[in-house]
Amino acid sequence: MVRLKNAFMRCYLAFILLFLYAPIFVLIVLSFNDSRSRVTWGGFTLKWYGRLFSSRQILEALETTLLLGLASAAAATVIGTLGAVGIQAMRKRGYQIVMSVTNIPILNADIVTGIALMLWFVRLIPLGFGSVLVAHITFNIPYVILSVMPKLKSLNLSIYEAARDLGAGSVYAFFHIVLPQIGSGILAGFFMALTMSMDDFVITYFTKGAGVNTLSTMIYGEIRKGIKPEMYALSTLLFAVIFVILLAFNALSGKGKNTEDVIERSR
Amino acid sequence: MEMNEKERDILELRNISKSFDGKKVLDDLSLSIGRNEFITLLGPSGCGKSTTLRIIGGFVRPDEGAVFFDGKDITDLASEKRNVNTVFQKYSLFPHMNVEENIAFGLKLKKKSKAYIQDKIRYALKLVNLEGYEKRNTTALSGGQQQRIAIARAIVNEPEILLLDEPLGALDLKLRHDMQQELIRIKKEVGITFIYVTHDQEEALTMSDKIVVMNRGIIQQMGTSKSIYDEPQNAFVADFIGESNIVDGVMPQDRVVEIFGVKIPCVDEGFAEREAVDVVIRPEDLEIRPEGDGFFNGQVVSVLFKGAYYEIKVRTEGCEWVSQSVTAPEVGTRVGLYVLPDNIQIMHKPKSEDAEMIKE
Numbered sequence: 001m002v003r004l005k006n007a008f009m010r011c012y013l014a015f016i017l018l019f020l021y022a023p024i025f026v027l028i029v030l031s032f033n034d035s036r037s038r039v040t041w042g043g044f045t046l047k048w049y050g051r052l053f054s055s056r057q058i059l060e061a062l063e064t065t066l067l068l069g070l071a072s073a074a075a076a077t078v079i080g081t082l083g084a085v086g087i088q089a090m091r092k093r094g095y096q097i098v099m100s101v102t103n104i105p106i107l108n109a110d111i112v113t114g115i116a117l118m119l120w121f122v123r124l125i126p127l128g129f130g131s132v133l134v135a136h137i138t139f140n141i142p143y144v145i146l147s148v149m150p151k152l153k154s155l156n157l158s159i160y161e162a163a164r165d166l167g168a169g170s171v172y173a174f175f176h177i178v179l180p181q182i183g184s185g186i187l188a189g190f191f192m193a194l195t196m197s198m199d200d201f202v203i204t205y206f207t208k209g210a211g212v213n214t215l216s217t218m219i220y221g222e223i224r225k226g227i228k229p230e231m232y233a234l235s236t237l238l239f240a241v242i243f244v245i246l247l248a249f250n251a252l253s254g255k256g257k258n259t260e261d262v263i264e265r266s267r
Numbered sequence: 268m269e270m271n272e273k274e275r276d277i278l279e280l281r282n283i284s285k286s287f288d289g290k291k292v293l294d295d296l297s298l299s300i301g302r303n304e305f306i307t308l309l310g311p312s313g314c315g316k317s318t319t320l321r322i323i324g325g326f327v328r329p330d331e332g333a334v335f336f337d338g339k340d341i342t343d344l345a346s347e348k349r350n351v352n353t354v355f356q357k358y359s360l361f362p363h364m365n366v367e368e369n370i371a372f373g374l375k376l377k378k379k380s381k382a383y384i385q386d387k388i389r390y391a392l393k394l395v396n397l398e399g400y401e402k403r404n405t406t407a408l409s410g411g412q413q414q415r416i417a418i419a420r421a422i423v424n425e426p427e428i429l430l431l432d433e434p435l436g437a438l439d440l441k442l443r444h445d446m447q448q449e450l451i452r453i454k455k456e457v458g459i460t461f462i463y464v465t466h467d468q469e470e471a472l473t474m475s476d477k478i479v480v481m482n483r484g485i486i487q488q489m490g491t492s493k494s495i496y497d498e499p500q501n502a503f504v505a506d507f508i509g510e511s512n513i514v515d516g517v518m519p520q521d522r523v524v525e526i527f528g529v530k531i532p533c534v535d536e537g538f539a540e541r542e543a544v545d546v547v548i549r550p551e552d553l554e555i556r557p558e559g560d561g562f563f564n565g566q567v568v569s570v571l572f573k574g575a576y577y578e579i580k581v582r583t584e585g586c587e588w589v590s591q592s593v594t595a596p597e598v599g600t601r602v603g604l605y606v607l608p609d610n611i612q613i614m615h616k617p618k619s620e621d622a623e624m625i626k627e
Contacts, residue, residue, distance in 0.1 A: 091288075156357055156359060158355045158356070158357055158359035159359045159360070159361055159362075161324075161326055161346070161353075161355070161359070162353070162355060162359040162360075162361070162417075162420075163361070163372070164325075164326075164345070164346045164347050165324060165325075165326075165346055165347070165351075165352055165353045165421075166347075166352065166372050166373035166376065166420070166421075166424065167347045167373050167376040167377060167424070168347055168372075168376055169345075169347060172376070177361055180363040181362065181363065
């Protein structure tokens, strides 16, 4: 009976994984398929990858995506970290209010955020790379705050006071004592923001204006004209990059936990 | 003029008040601390002792009043600019630095030479009995060792006052006793003022030159260990410092107190006629005698062996008394209770609000 139950549980898990990953797996296989057809295997090839890297349009979109991701993640990391430090110092009531407000952009539907930002930008700045960058920074900040906050909470505040007590000014104490303790949270927040930025389609689509394309908006535009195998190759690469970032992210937050455990055990 | 320099108190708190979220934590507190004193702020949690220490350290700004260091007003001076260092309750070593880097932190900020810093580290580690620990990781040290490093880290800066905020609170009993002796030795060696905060009355009595008993943001009594133990000024102090029998009495005349209708000789005088008073008798001063030989007669209800003595509870009409003795009567026997006139403390009844805080 128990064996049957176990077998059922394993099958169930296998099905979940299958439904989640089979489409991606098919996509990856198709990106190496020498035939343009989606149903016949024409042999292994890397030619789609080759075409991918010789297309100016795709390379430009890739450059925009990376630049946008890195710049927005970096800006959001600085703003979000400073924000988290400020929020942490608030009294209980202010803390709760600001944290709820912080969560709104995460819970809000992308399309609402996208249209709202577009309406706002149309009046203020020309739509283009700048407006997309501001939009990405905006939706990235909450993710940084959320990943820095737990680190700040577990920080023994008296080590900051100890640094001040020993003669450090507030800025020196922050960079030399607090920052090393919350560094893994900040880095995790940066990677989270980077992933979110590269992953975004809806908000980018509404705020980019003409002429600017990220990979996601470009793929969307291309697919309307008919699916090219280069797009399989591009999607495969995107998947691989985000997969690696997520692994790094998990490794980092995992490592953070371990050091806390060590401290906890030594008490 | 030179005499003045020597006699002037190193630290003075003048009329300090502080509230947190509308709750008054310190109420018009004034306190002077002399050079080279070991002074302990003692009281239950929430009595304002830690806040007082944090005001001296510069981590909390008082709402009213001023802090004077060596005659100069330092109320608005940032903590890093005060010649005061703190040993925190939770060790608060920097976890990403080793022992040596922790101790050197303050000296590097003061731009001391490498050789000077090395000398200081060696001296400080020797002072706290942790020679050879320079390269150790702080997170791998035991609680007691971490606290020693925290003391070393503070001492190397040569502060004129060392603030200690319940530094032994997280240690077990045996280690705590060892560290108390260590602290007394370190205090003697470095010869600076120690301001120590604790809720442990035994710790305070063991270590301090002077004890400041606090409750509800007000100083209840200040004095040497002996004077506070022997002559508590109110029932709160008597109750908080050591164990006590505190009972209601009246003063029919000078040098006589009446408890439960029995007139007992004492040494106190100057009370109003038939004034209601609190009577304090320490357990070790309450003698157990044969029935009829003391002031009260009662029955032994329990005997507990406490190592060096027995703790004996005797129920008399109207009250249960605690006595300490090296010999123990059988449970259930009838005995008499006697106390020498010298060993009775008579205290004015506190006002109604103060009466509440004793019960808490």
